[in-house]
Amino acid sequence: MVKILTIGAAVQDVFLSHSEELKPVADKTADELFLKIELGSKNDVNNINFSTGGGATNAAVTFARQGLEAQFMGTIAHDPAGNAVLEDLDKEGVDTSKISYSEKMHTGYSVVLLASTGERSFLTYRGASTHHDIKNFDLSDSDADWIYISSMAGNMDVLDKIFVTAKRRGIKVFFNPGKDELAQTEKLKGLLEDVDVLSVNLEEAKQIVHGFILEEVVRKLLNYVPAVIVSDGPNGVLASDGKTIVRAGMYEDVKVIDRTGAGDAFGSGFLSQWCQGHSLKDSIVFASANSTSVVTKIGAKAGILHKKTKLHAMPLSEKPL
Numbered sequence: 001m002v003k004i005l006t007i008g009a010a011v012q013d014v015f016l017s018h019s020e021e022l023k024p025v026a027d028k029t030a031d032e033l034f035l036k037i038e039l040g041s042k043n044d045v046n047n048i049n050f051s052t053g054g055g056a057t058n059a060a061v062t063f064a065r066q067g068l069e070a071q072f073m074g075t076i077a078h079d080p081a082g083n084a085v086l087e088d089l090d091k092e093g094v095d096t097s098k099i100s101y102s103e104k105m106h107t108g109y110s111v112v113l114l115a116s117t118g119e120r121s122f123l124t125y126r127g128a129s130t131h132h133d134i135k136n137f138d139l140s141d142s143d144a145d146w147i148y149i150s151s152m153a154g155n156m157d158v159l160d161k162i163f164v165t166a167k168r169r170g171i172k173v174f175f176n177p178g179k180d181e182l183a184q185t186e187k188l189k190g191l192l193e194d195v196d197v198l199s200v201n202l203e204e205a206k207q208i209v210h211g212f213i214l215e216e217v218v219r220k221l222l223n224y225v226p227a228v229i230v231s232d233g234p235n236g237v238l239a240s241d242g243k244t245i246v247r248a249g250m251y252e253d254v255k256v257i258d259r260t261g262a263g264d265a266f267g268s269g270f271l272s273q274w275c276q277g278h279s280l281k282d283s284i285v286f287a288s289a290n291s292t293s294v295v296t297k298i299g300a301k302a303g304i305l306h307k308k309t310k311l312h313a314m315p316l317s318e319k320p321l
Contacts, residue, residue, distance in 0.1 A: 004071070006070065010072070011108030012051075013300070015298050016048055017047045019045040022113050024119065051300065052089075056074055063272055064093045065307060066306075069095070070094045108126050137158050146271065150176050152178075154178075175191075176200070177198075177204070182207045185207060192224040196226055202232040227241045245319055248314060257296055259295050265294040268290070269305070281316060285316065286311065
C-alpha cells in the first residue's frame, strides 16, 4: 500500500449560509462583487455547518478514502477546534501520530460567509496552523512513499529541510505552494529541484515563469520539475509529465454549493491515482471528478469521493509533448 504524508495546515471551519444578508453586491466602480454588511448591524443566518479544513487535512482524507495509507503532519492546540480536527482525521482512518501542539496559539479557525452562488468570504485566525517550528517537521524516520505539501506560510527554511530530507530518503514530493511561498520567487525556484509534481493555477505559474497561455507556462515549468499541473478556472486544466500534455475541461456541470476545498480535492485526487501508477489522463479525470463532487456540498471534506466511485468520460485531449 502506498503511504502518503500530508504536511500543512489544519483548521476548524464554521460556515454561515442561507441568509438574505449574504448576497453578492455589484460595485459600479469596480469589476468585482462584494459582500456588504453594515457596520453595527445584526444579520440573521438560517444555516450553520461545522467542519474541518486546511489543505493538508483535506488531502489526507482523499488519500484515506482511496484506500491509501494517509498520515498528517501539522500543528494544532489542545482546544475544542484541535479536538475537532483530530476526531475528523481519526474517523477517516488518517494517522495523526505526527501532529505537534502549540502551547502559545489556538488551533486555526475560520468563519466562512457563504453566498448563494457558492462563493465565500473568510474570516480566518491562522494560529497554530502557521506555527511552523522546524523541529516539528522532521522526516528523518519517515517511511512515506510521497509527501503532499501545501503552503507552509512562507517558511522557506522549514520547506527546505522537508524537501532535502525527502530527497535523501527517496520520498517523492507533490507541492502546492501558497501565496507566501510564491511571493519569494527566487527561493521557491531553488526548492523546486526536489519536487516531483508541482500544482499551481495559471496566475501562480506566471509568478514563477514568464508566459501568457497555459501550454507555454507548462512547458517552461517542466524545466524545473518532472510533472506539472496548471489550472485555469473555468477554462480547465493542462498537465504534463514531460512526455505528453493532457488538456481537460469541466468534468460535469453541477450546482455549486461551496467552492471551499476544490483545489485541495483536485491536487490530492490527482496524486491518489498518480502514485498508484495510473496514467496522466486517468489521474486528471479522477482529480476533476473529486473537485466537482466537493463543490456540491458545504465544507472541504464532505464531497470527497470514496474508492470505487464510478466515473464518466469528460472533455479531454492528449498529445505528445
